[in-house]
Amino acid sequence: MNILIQNGTIITMHNRKVIRQGAIAIEGKTIIDVGKNRKLKRKYGKGYEKMDAKGHVVIPGFINTHQHAAMSLLRGYADDLPLQEWLEKWIWPIERHMTPHDIYIGALLTAIESIMSGTTTVNTMYHYTPEENEAKAFTEAGLRGVIGHVCFSWRKKEDERALEDLAKNWHNKADGLTRVSVDPHAPYTVDPEYMKELKEIREELNQKYGSGKAPIICHMHVAETSDEKEKIRKAFNLKLETGVMEYLDSLGVLDKHVIAAHCVSLTNRDITIMKQSEVKASHNPISNLKLGSGISPVPKMLRKRVTVSLGTDSPCSNNTADMFEIMKTTAILHKGVTKKPTLIPAKQVLEMATIEGAKALSWKNEIGSIEIGKKADLAVVDFKKPHHCPQYNETNQLVYATKSADVDTVIIDGKIVMENGQLTTINVEKVMEMAEKIKVRLLQRLACNVK
Numbered sequence: 399m400n401i402l403i404q405n406g407t408i409i410t411m412h413n414r415k416v417i418r419q420g421a422i423a424i425e426g427k428t429i430i431d432v433g434k435n436r437k438l439k440r441k442y443g444k445g446y447e448k449m450d451a452k453g454h455v456v457i458p459g460f461i462n463t464h465q466h467a468a469m470s471l472l473r474g475y476a477d478d479l480p481l482q483e484w485l486e487k488w489i490w491p492i493e494r495h496m497t498p499h500d501i502y503i504g505a506l507l508t509a510i511e512s513i514m515s516g517t518t519t520v521n522t523m524y525h526y527t528p529e530e531n532e533a534k535a536f537t538e539a540g541l542r543g544v545i546g547h548v549c550f551s552w553r554k555k556e557d558e559r560a561l562e563d564l565a566k567n568w569h570n571k572a573d574g575l576t577r578v579s580v581d582p583h584a585p586y587t588v589d590p591e592y593m594k595e596l597k598e599i600r601e602e603l604n605q606k607y608g609s610g611k612a613p614i615i616c617h618m619h620v621a622e623t624s625d626e627k628e629k630i631r632k633a634f635n636l637k638l639e640t641g642v643m644e645y646l647d648s649l650g651v652l653d654k655h656v657i658a659a660h661c662v663s664l665t666n667r668d669i670t671i672m673k674q675s676e677v678k679a680s681h682n683p684i685s686n687l688k689l690g691s692g693i694s695p696v697p698k699m700l701r702k703r704v705t706v707s708l709g710t711d712s713p714c715s716n717n718t719a720d721m722f723e724i725m726k727t728t729a730i731l732h733k734g735v736t737k738k739p740t741l742i743p744a745k746q747v748l749e750m751a752t753i754e755g756a757k758a759l760s761w762k763n764e765i766g767s768i769e770i771g772k773k774a775d776l777a778v779v780d781f782k783k784p785h786h787c788p789q790y791n792e793t794n795q796l797v798y799a800t801k802s803a804d805v806d807t808v809i810i811d812g813k814i815v816m817e818n819g820q821l822t823t824i825n826v827e828k829v830m831e832m833a834e835k836i837k838v839r840l841l842q843r844l845a846c847n848v849k
């Protein structure tokens with residue numbers, strides 16, 4: 399389908415260009431033109447479905463670089479707890495009762511929530527099973543994604559099989575909508591030898607299924623809390639003299655296709671290593687605040703020119719998939735902590751949520767900005783609302799005033815997946831009903847197990 403979006407304010411995220419009274423021409427999956435309305439209207443008449451964006455702002459869809467999509471099923475299940483207790487006593491025991499079908503439904507729910515709040519790409523780390531999985535859910539919803547399989551030292555053989563199946567069936571599949579990643583859970587759950595093996599596995603899978611333009615990346619939690627070194631010592635009897643990133647570097651597992659989630663407890667040397675090895679960061683401020691994990695040294699990373707993207711983390715440590723919330727929190731948190739109101743201005747935050755996210759997923763060649771030749775992944779935001787009035791600066795407005803409910807229409811890969819607030823791909827009510835049923839079943843299975 400060919401689409402001409404007209405009369406909108408286009409925030410391109412390409413050289414920070416904003417086009418008022420702008421238009422975007424889309425042919426198939428691709429943006430073929432961006433410019434002033436009067437010019438494009440003449441060029442693209444017949445054969446284009448017209449979309450009027452008067453009073454709306456059009457942005458590249460958000461790129462959420464740290465998620466565990468299926469965990470939407472546990473939203474609100476365990477709140478107000480510290481990370482380790484939350485994981486060991488609450489999350490891991492109930493997750494053992496999740497079936498592949500449950501995971502698929504949970505991921506559908508997150509895909510819906512993501513699209514409805516303007517996100518067009520999600521980087522998710524979870525348990526992959528061939529039968530049903532997050533990749534299937536994302537493609538059905540029409541959401542772009544990097545789907546990972548999370549690896550632990552205690553299940554190496556199982557992980558190896560899952561990774562092979564995941565890469566074979568989902569890397570650069572669904573017409574390029576899905577890519578995959580190899581995901582060591584964290585330096586305290588993956589022993590040093592396995593960490594190295596997983597890098598080798600990633601290289602092998604890349605040779606078989608990846609390419610320079612569409613690489614299989616690595617996604618892992620790094621330095622989420624200040625006691626991570628202690629956790630590594632306990633788990634592997636390994637006393638680290640360095641920061642956690644420096645330890646990973648000593649294993650030779652870091653490279654430009656590694657995205658590290660959280661990066662809260664970093665040394666200055668760790669940040670230098672990230673810059674040198676081109677490791678990307680996913681900043682998850684709401685999850686870090688909620689779990690009391692601390693505050694990531696984002697201004698320091700940015701000063702060193704490390705790529706910092708944004709993520710929500712799972713819907714049970716956040717508890718939403720809302721990137722508007724993440725943008726505003728990022729913009730105000732570091733100002734408050736450092737007492738420097740000029741730090742991380744709105745335009746930089748919007749970059750972190752879009753183009754920097756694309757860089758972080760090694761996907762910048764196709765997504766992250768509204769540019770000729772890139773995939774048409776866009777969110778159309780309604781600015782005809784009291785909280786957007788009066789309008790001085792659209793970018794500042796998006797970061798400080800816009801709500802996810804203002805997202806009106808979403809296009810992914812040239813396809814309209816939400817129009818006027820209604821999803822076109824998935825029956826939302828039905829997925830919500832199924833998620834409620836799964837909740838009841840999970841609690842029953844957990845109760846039986848406990849007895």
Ligand SMILES: [Zn+2]
Binds near residue numbers: 466659711
């Ligand atoms: Zn996480």
